[in-house]
Amino acid sequence: MLDNIKKLLDEVQAQSPDSKEKLEEFRLKYIAKKGAVTELFKEFKNVAPEMRKEFGQKLNELKKAAEEKFYSVKEELENQGGSSDIAIDLTAPGEPFPVGSRHPVSIVRNEIVEIFAKIGFTISEGPEIEDDWHNFTALNFPEEHPARDMQDTFFIAKNPDIAIRTHTSSVQVRVMEAGKPPFRTISPGRVFRNEAISARSHCIFHQVEGLYIDENVSFADLKQTLLYFAREFFTEDTEIRLRPSYFPFTEPSAEMDVSCQICKGEGCRVCKYTGWVEILGCGMVDPNVLENCGIDSKKCSGYAFGMGVERPTMLKYGINDIRLFFENDVRFLKQFSSAL
Numbered sequence: 431m432l433d434n435i436k437k438l439l440d441e442v443q444a445q446s447p448d449s450k451e452k453l454e455e456f457r458l459k460y461i462a463k464k465g466a467v468t469e470l471f472k473e474f475k476n477v478a479p480e481m482r483k484e485f486g487q488k489l490n491e492l493k494k495a496a497e498e499k500f501y502s503v504k505e506e507l508e509n510q511g512g513s514s515d516i517a518i519d520l521t522a523p524g525e526p527f528p529v530g531s532r533h534p535v536s537i538v539r540n541e542i543v544e545i546f547a548k549i550g551f552t553i554s555e556g557p558e559i560e561d562d563w564h565n566f567t568a569l570n571f572p573e574e575h576p577a578r579d580m581q582d583t584f585f586i587a588k589n590p591d592i593a594i595r596t597h598t599s600s601v602q603v604r605v606m607e608a609g610k611p612p613f614r615t616i617s618p619g620r621v622f623r624n625e626a627i628s629a630r631s632h633c634i635f636h637q638v639e640g641l642y643i644d645e646n647v648s649f650a651d652l653k654q655t656l657l658y659f660a661r662e663f664f665t666e667d668t669e670i671r672l673r674p675s676y677f678p679f680t681e682p683s684a685e686m687d688v689s690c691q692i693c694k695g696e697g698c699r700v701c702k703y704t705g706w707v708e709i710l711g712c713g714m715v716d717p718n719v720l721e722n723c724g725i726d727s728k729k730c731s732g733y734a735f736g737m738g739v740e741r742p743t744m745l746k747y748g749i750n751d752i753r754l755f756f757e758n759d760v761r762f763l764k765q766f767s768s769a770l
């Protein structure tokens with residue numbers, strides 16, 4: 431019996447399998463469940479008691495030698511790069527890697543931000559969940575004033591009133607409260623209104639707010655800045671027009687139209703045959719707002735504007751339904767993958 435073990439040990443030591451197949455043969459022959467070593471362990475009960483110790487020792491030696499050989503050869507073969515069954519063709523084309531694309535609203539928001547950054551506007555942001563002071567009261571919307579009806583929203587808590595912001599104008603207040611003039615900043619972000627969803631309006635949309643406060647800022651500065659923006663964003667021959675309007679936080683207030691990009695002013699469905707499309711609200715910041723934010727309205731003046739992002743995006747890409755922006759249908763979104 432001991433001779434048998436010795437013979438097997440010599441055999442194991444003499445072998446060096448040089449392929450995966452041969453290594454598998456080796457495993458089956460010696461260390462698998464039905465291999466020679468396991469079989470010898472079964473003989474243990476037939477060994478004379480005084481021989482058992484030696485038998486056990488020799489058998490364990492054999493087992494260890496077979497296992498060590500198996501694992502060292504296995505590692506060696508693996509390090510050779512799986513010689514036999516994994517052939518790597520370095521000239522084969524790569525696995526396709528799906529690349530995402532930016533959302534059209536993000537593309538246009540970034541473009542707007544860049545156009546204003548070129549003339550020195552910084553970027554500022556505020557929270558989407560806002561208190562009554564920043565969204566309404568500081569902006570000169572008295573409590574119970576009907577002007578609040580224009581911006582009905584979703585309230586999260588009452589007393590104190592917490593709502594999701596209806597416009598990015600709340601960021602004007604936060605910027606002015608936190609610093610000292612001059613301010614020249616734009617604030618992009620999401621806003622929310624309690625509105626019926628249709629092809630032209632949605633309960634969530636995006637705005638970019640602009641604020642410029644310094645000494646001697648005039649309405650002419652506002653108009654020239656907006657004209658610069660319209661021509662950078664659309665085309666060089668774009669015209670703008672300002673129509674008198676009303677916002678509680680600006681005086682005077684105006685709405686700005688741009689000449690229709692689809693029909694170039696001739697009249698079409700998009701501009702409802704007027705040749706003009708409204709894109710933003712603006713005006714000179716009301717002295718009450720400046721005072722509410724701790725700014726001396728005798729010394730400083732300034733302008734603000736707020737534009738939606740979806741409307742200019744629709745004009746730019748010829749999209750006719752605002753709901754497409756929020757459905758996240760990949761067939762729609764992937765059309766913008768080259769517009770990064």
Ligand code: PHE
Pocket residue numbers: 596597598599639677680711712713734735736737
């Ligand atoms: N906040 C206004 C709105 O959402 C737009 C606006 C901003 C108007 C700044 C004037 C000045 O309709």
